Amino acid sequence: MEYELKSARYLARETLARAVTPGSIVVDATMGNGHDTLFLSEMVGKGGKVYAFDIQPEALDSTERLLKEYGIRDRAELILAGHERMAEYVKEPARAIVFNLGWLPGGDHSVTTRWETTRTAVESALSLLQPMGVLIICVYPGHPEGSVEREQLTKMLSGLSNREYNVLHERFLNATEGAPECFTIQKQRNAR
Numbered sequence: 001m002e003y004e005l006k007s008a009r010y011l012a013r014e015t016l017a018r019a020v021t022p023g024s025i026v027v028d029a030t031m032g033n034g035h036d037t038l039f040l041s042e043m044v045g046k047g048g049k050v051y052a053f054d055i056q057p058e059a060l061d062s063t064e065r066l067l068k069e070y071g072i073r074d075r076a077e078l079i080l081a082g083h084e085r086m087a088e089y090v091k092e093p094a095r096a097i098v099f100n101l102g103w104l105p106g107g108d109h110s111v112t113t114r115w116e117t118t119r120t121a122v123e124s125a126l127s128l129l130q131p132m133g134v135l136i137i138c139v140y141p142g143h144p145e146g147s148v149e150r151e152q153l154t155k156m157l158s159g160l161s162n163r164e165y166n167v168l169h170e171r172f173l174n175a176t177e178g179a180p181e182c183f184t185i186q187k188q189r190n191a192r
């Protein structure tokens with residue numbers, strides 16, 4: 001397939017395709033319509049597992065349908081709970097954790113991720129990551145909550161020790177205002 005420098009989310013998928021291997025344990029922190037859960041379920045294969053979170057029952061319904069359509073429903077645990085409760089549900093180190101912040105496409109825009117809960121969830125995700133595991137967070141700064149999330153994430157992630165994590169911030173410099181941006185964080189091999 002031809003390489004195309006397309007969008008921050010496209011680049012995030014490329015990273016996931018490299019980082020996630022068959023048998024991996026991974027987390028989709030924002031299930032939505034299930035596209036990322038499906039992609040991750042395909043990557044982890046039969047021996048792996050995807051923990052997927054959302055607070056909207058519609059998200060679980062769409063994701064369940066999608067996974068069934070592809071015959072891989074058994075690879076994911078669909079959890080109707082906020083990602084801020086991740087540590088209660090995920091008790092094993094994760095190879096990859098993905099956040100695609102914002103609201104459900106085609107859904108209620110008032111049900112969006114918010115910094116108070118995103119912060120707790122990102123803290124849990126950082127500690128759940130296994131060494132060399134990756135955390136990818138895509139943020140949409142074109143709406144007020146997304147703008148706060150981008151600003152606060154930049155502050156929080158810039159402060160992480162470079163002996164424990166490598167942190168990359170990707171954005172298209174000539175994109176339209178509010179275009180998605182992604183943070184990719186890898187836990188170092190020797191991190192605690």
Ligand SMILES: C[S@@+](CC[C@H](N)C(=O)[O-])C[C@H]1O[C@@H](n2cnc3c(N)ncnc32)[C@H](O)[C@@H]1O
Pocket residue numbers: 029030031032033034035036037053054055056059081082083084100101102103104105111112113114117
């Ligand atoms: C941009 S969508 C995710 C898209 C999804 N990854 C996909 O591939 O279709 C963001 C989702 O985050 C969900 N959300 C909002 N607050 C949440 C929270 N505290 N915990 C988990 N999910 C949340 C929304 O309900 C929405 O479905």
